[in-house]
Amino acid sequence: MIVNMQCSITLKNLDLDDKEARRKIEDALPDFRFNVFAPPVVPLRGFPRMIGSSEYGHASLRLGDTFAHLIMQYDENYQDDWNKCFDYAHKRIGELREALQSVEATFQFGGIVIQYVMDDFPEPVTTLSESVSKVSVGERKLTHLQIKFSFPYRENYYINVEMEPVQNEATSANALGITIDVNNRLAKQRSDAPRVVDWEDLVKIEEILSGIKSSTLHQLVEKGEFAI
Structure with a gap:
């Protein structure tokens, strides 16, 4: 959700x-x-x-x-x-x-963030360690695991993803929280072809996020693949 x-x-x-x-x-x-x-x-x-x-x-x-x-x-x-x-x-x-x-007002930088909670995985630490990060601590129990990764997208944008165990506020049950942040900071950082940003960037960020679905996040959690 x-x-x-x-x-x-x-x-x-x-x-x-x-x-x-x-x-x-x-x-x-x-x-x-x-x-x-x-x-x-x-x-x-x-x-x-x-x-x-x-x-x-x-x-x-x-x-x-x-x-x-x-x-x-x-x-x-x-x-x-x-x-x-x-x-x-x-x-x-x-x-x-x-x-x-x-x-x-002049647009400089912008980003849109989604905070998503998945109740399908009641043991989120185990899920992340087995399917995404492959972390092992031997016979000891892993009690917390937070995963972050970022990558450039379409030359001018960054996509940042963070995954960690959370608690569903409505049910108090364990769940997996996923935060996705798409922003246009890469446009100004490109030394090869810096360009002027404008309000159209915000529209494009919305378009990028609209390509992410619930099935995208399930594939990420279950297979460690973020396809967009």
């Missing part, structure tokens, strides 16, 4: 001291109710100037002069339906993109 999805964006040229800019953002995001905060006396990196949440609390948004962070939480009506989760995320991310474009 998908627990949540998050979209993080690094920005330039967003001036939240401008009342007109704040009004445009609020008008572009009518489902959100915002609180606005004055800037701190001492500048703090990552300090939010606007914090909002949707009517039923399924989406929350933090905005600062250099960032936007959107979190979409899924309840039992969505968690097991991959398509519904992605449709909701697509809607919210699209609204955010349009809101920021309306105030001429």
Whole structure:
């Protein structure tokens, strides 16, 4: 099941001291109710100037002069339906993109993260050690195992995957947690052909993630293969 999805964006040229800019953002995001905060006396990196949440609390948004962070939480009506989760995320991310474009904010970097929990594997440490990492500690019992890997994708993007045992908050049962992060930081790091990034990168990140299905993750856990 998908627990949540998050979209993080690094920005330039967003001036939240401008009342007109704040009004445009609020008008572009009518489902959100915002609180606005004055800037701190001492500048703090990552300090939010606007914090909002949707009517039923399924989406929350933090905005600062250099960032936007959107979190979409899924309840039992969505968690097991991959398509519904992605449709909701697509809607919210699209609204955010349009809101920021309306105030001429410049996109720098962006990433979307999925947090997924698999209840199919009640012994997640054993599953990971036998099928993914091939770790052995002899006759001793392996009590925790965390696996991380990253790779470039389509020349401009990174895909980062993290796997570790978690506890299902609803049932308290052991489960396997998988976090997938797709971002466009590789575009700026390429020394051979650095390029200007723009809002279209965020659209492409969504497209990459839409190619990942529940079956993709089962293949990863059962065979150690991440095919995308």
